[in-house]
Amino acid sequence: MRRIARRIQRRTRHGVSARRFFLLACGVAAASAAAASFANGAVPIAPSQIAAILGAQLGIPPAWSFEPRQEAVLLAIRLPRVLLGALTGAVLAVAGAAVQGLLRNPLADPALLGISAGAALAAAATIVCAPALPVAIAGWAAWTLLPVTAFTGAVAATAIVHRLANRNGHTSVATVLLAGIAINAIAGAGTGLLAHLATDAQLRDITFWTLGSLAGATWPSLAVAAPMLAAALLLARPLVPALDLLLLGESEARHLGVDVEAVKRRIVLLVGLGVGAAVSITGIIGFVGLVVPHVVRLIAGPAHRTVLPASALLGAALLLAADLASRTAVAPAELPIGVLTGLIGGPFFLWLLTRNRAAAWV
């Protein structure tokens, strides 16, 4: 990997084309993961049949035959699942890159910092307490309630970590991680307490949040979450120059014309919005936000012009691949996706720690 990284970095320095090439490769990875997710599962669908089914929806007469069952599976189950997986993976990776930039700390990750746990706590509180409200919540209100509370929890956790870790414009790596551990513990305890109070059906829902899965993807849930996820990605775009400058330090960024407080607010908003919306449907999915921006920086360097779009594409690819593995490895049962990202991310994280003991951060 290091050799490839060096080659791409060398080419990147000498022209724009290498950057385009790398982004294209990330795009191909995401598209391949999506195609594989469409095709594989309990009901296999050939690529030609996928094209035919999607074409039929647009009014193009199908050139290949397919069964109605395949059409139903693709349109009602796999399509929303792949869309949710791609958006969630992209948002988690971009949120990870943004938080790492904000804290100037490559170890930051929405799950590690307790942001996902904060969202899960708020989601669990909603699951348990909503039925106890005097007003019955039904229809759209019920669908939107969970994403909104999860968003609130995520924003609160982000703001707390940032406030705790930042003293006079300096961010301590140790404080960031310790604050994350504390918030994870507090939110975990709260979620545990709520699980204790919950009915059996609620308990099942809460367990689902803490393990993470894309199985909750349906068109109605996607209709609520997708705009929030897309908004988070759009909010990240204009942050590119500011994130580069923030790596120099907050006062340095200010000296270079960045309204640091406004940028911070924007990052907290995008992370809360994105992670909150993702967690409200998929539960906690760890390590995507940590691993993906790291891999991108290893290959293409730390400039956010490349890091943000490449992270979005690779995050989508990674989450789709993990989801595919989670539902095909022990079919017909499903592994929680958090187990898989943890299996990949955990060892990678340990490798980063040992690697970086001697050298500085990528």
Place this chain on the structure above:
Amino acid sequence: MLEARDVVVHAGGAELLRGVSVAVRPGEVVAVIGPNGAGKSTLLRVLSGDVAPRAGTVSMDGVALARLPILEQARRRAVLAQGAELTFGFTALQVALLGRSPHLGTTTARRDRGIARAALRRARVHHLASRSYLTLSGGERQRVMLARALAQIWEAPAHGARYLLLDEPTAALDLAQQHGALEVARAMAETGTGVLVILHDLNLAARHARRVLLIANGRAVAQGTPAEVLREAVLESVFGIGVRVVADPVDGLPLVFARAAGGDVRHGSRLARSDARNSLLE
């Protein structure tokens, strides 16, 4: 003119600055000297807009700093703070290019790259352009950061003048590089930039600055040409150590030596204090 007038700064119950005034005029180098903890860096932070003074005014070209947008300030004033840290592997050229970001949209990418390269050349780190910042030595990093500051104010702004604030830019540099860095600052001044530089080495200050400001205990003790400020009595009272000042036999600039501290020196410094007060009144 970048000007602080009678600024008072408090932090955590301590008075860091107690009414200091300094004016940085386009075309001149002002050196700020003084003991550790005297308030030199605080003064620089006031001029760079990081710290809002409790009393007094700060202005750039006649406009109060608080009323100038951050971006507008960044187009005219570059700051090289102490211990700027970067833990991500940008190349030296990318670091220099970061200095161009206040001008995004007003120039072309190609022009910015040209300026970044020229700034690296001026700071004598052009050969490191494609090296990762993380693999550079302390002195090389400092010069790359200097190049970033130079790139930021490489061209004269549409209105107003340019200012360069340097906090101990020579700390990690060897003898030749120390003078090299300050010659770069002087060259910037010659093209119409107002430069304020914090220095610990009094001889560097004497050699490269047109005016010297001596700060102690948050107060301006003396201000003037190097020859006016770098006087034995003043320095002894401020630094509390025996000092000898002689004229350079070649160019006549003051040369400062520390004498070994002894009983008579302490005695001398007590006598010198009244001299220092007199120089304050001048």
